[in-house]
Amino acid sequence: MYIEIDFNSDEAIYIQLRNQIIYGIATSKIQEGDNLPSVRELADIIGINMHTVNKAYTILKQEGYVKLDRRRGAVIAIDLNKLQAIEDMKDALRVVLAKAICKNINCEEAHKIINEVFDEFERG
Amino acid sequence: MYIEIDFNSDEAIYIQLRNQIIYGIATSKIQEGDNLPSVRELADIIGINMHTVNKAYTILKQEGYVKLDRRRGAVIAIDLNKLQAIEDMKDALRVVLAKAICKNINCEEAHKIINEVFDEFERG
DNA sequence: ATATCTGTTATATCTATAGTATAACAGTAT
DNA sequence: ATACTGTTATACTATAGATATAACAGATAT
Structure with missing residues (x-):
C-alpha cells in the first residue's frame, strides 16, 4: 500500500495520512484484520515523526476504522455504526x-x- | 440572514463564516446582486475582529461567490466556472x-x- | 471641502495547533 | 533478557488563527 504525503499541502500531514489509509480500505488494498505498520516503522518509511503517525492512528481509532493492540499494532477493524x-x-x-x-x-x-x-x- | 458561529468549534471562525454565507446563497436567503454587511459592521454584529470577516470575504472572492467593491462592499456575484x-x-x-x-x-x-x-x- | 463610509494593507501580539525530538513506561512476544 | 508493540510526558520550533491599532485610497453624500 502506497502512502503519498504532500509536504507542501496546507492539509496537515496526519490528516493526509488518515485519508490515505481510508482510501486504502475503500479500494480494498487493505482489509478487515490486516495490520498497519507500527507507528515507528511507518514514520521511518514516510520520513516523519512517530507522533504524527500516532496521531493519525488515534484518530482512525476514534472514528472507528482501526483497533490498536499492544501485541499486533494497528489492525483494520471497522466499527459499523x-x-x-x-x-x-x-x-x-x-x-x-x-x-x-x-x-x-x-x-x-x-x-x-x-x-x-x-x-x-x-x-x- | 442569520449567521451562527460556534466559538467552541475546532473549525476556524472565518471558515464557519464562509460556510454560513454559502448556505445563505444556496437557500436563496441572499441572492446575486445583494450586498453583505461591511467587514466592520459584520464583525461588530458577530462580535469578532474585522480581519476575520475580511479573511472570509477574501476567500469567498477567490472561490467565486462575491465581488468586492470599494463603493458597495461585498456583493454576491457567482462566478459560474x-x-x-x-x-x-x-x-x-x-x-x-x-x-x-x-x-x-x-x-x-x-x-x-x-x-x-x-x-x-x-x-x- | 469635510466627514464618512468602503475595502486594503501593515504592524504587533497572543494563543492554539502541527510537527519534531528524546525519553521513558507497560504490556507482549520470541 | 531482548525486542517489539502502543502510550505518555516533556520540550522546542514553526505556523496559523484571531485580535488590536493604525493608516491609506477610493467613493459618496452633506
Missing part, C-alpha cells in the same frame, strides 16, 4: 452540496458525479 | 465517499442521502 456514519456523511455533504447549488450544479448532475467517484473506488 | 466547480466537488467527495464505502454505505444509499440534503436546501 451505520446511523452515525450516515449522519457524519450528511454533515460533510451540506457544505459540498451548498457550494454545488451556488454553482448551478443540480441534483441530477450531483448524482452523476457521485457515480463517477464511486466507480473510481471500485476500480481501485 | 462550472467545470472547475465540478472538479472541486469531486475532490471533496473522494474523502466523503471513501469513508462511506468503509462504513458499508452503498451507492444507492449515497444517492438517497444526497436527495435528502438537497431537499433541506430547497426548503430553505
Whole structure:
C-alpha cells in the first residue's frame, strides 16, 4: 500500500495520512484484520515523526476504522455504526452540496458525479 | 440572514463564516446582486475582529461567490466556472465517499442521502 | 471641502495547533 | 533478557488563527 504525503499541502500531514489509509480500505488494498505498520516503522518509511503517525492512528481509532493492540499494532477493524456514519456523511455533504447549488450544479448532475467517484473506488 | 458561529468549534471562525454565507446563497436567503454587511459592521454584529470577516470575504472572492467593491462592499456575484466547480466537488467527495464505502454505505444509499440534503436546501 | 463610509494593507501580539525530538513506561512476544 | 508493540510526558520550533491599532485610497453624500 502506497502512502503519498504532500509536504507542501496546507492539509496537515496526519490528516493526509488518515485519508490515505481510508482510501486504502475503500479500494480494498487493505482489509478487515490486516495490520498497519507500527507507528515507528511507518514514520521511518514516510520520513516523519512517530507522533504524527500516532496521531493519525488515534484518530482512525476514534472514528472507528482501526483497533490498536499492544501485541499486533494497528489492525483494520471497522466499527459499523451505520446511523452515525450516515449522519457524519450528511454533515460533510451540506457544505459540498451548498457550494454545488451556488454553482448551478443540480441534483441530477450531483448524482452523476457521485457515480463517477464511486466507480473510481471500485476500480481501485 | 442569520449567521451562527460556534466559538467552541475546532473549525476556524472565518471558515464557519464562509460556510454560513454559502448556505445563505444556496437557500436563496441572499441572492446575486445583494450586498453583505461591511467587514466592520459584520464583525461588530458577530462580535469578532474585522480581519476575520475580511479573511472570509477574501476567500469567498477567490472561490467565486462575491465581488468586492470599494463603493458597495461585498456583493454576491457567482462566478459560474462550472467545470472547475465540478472538479472541486469531486475532490471533496473522494474523502466523503471513501469513508462511506468503509462504513458499508452503498451507492444507492449515497444517492438517497444526497436527495435528502438537497431537499433541506430547497426548503430553505 | 469635510466627514464618512468602503475595502486594503501593515504592524504587533497572543494563543492554539502541527510537527519534531528524546525519553521513558507497560504490556507482549520470541 | 531482548525486542517489539502502543502510550505518555516533556520540550522546542514553526505556523496559523484571531485580535488590536493604525493608516491609506477610493467613493459618496452633506
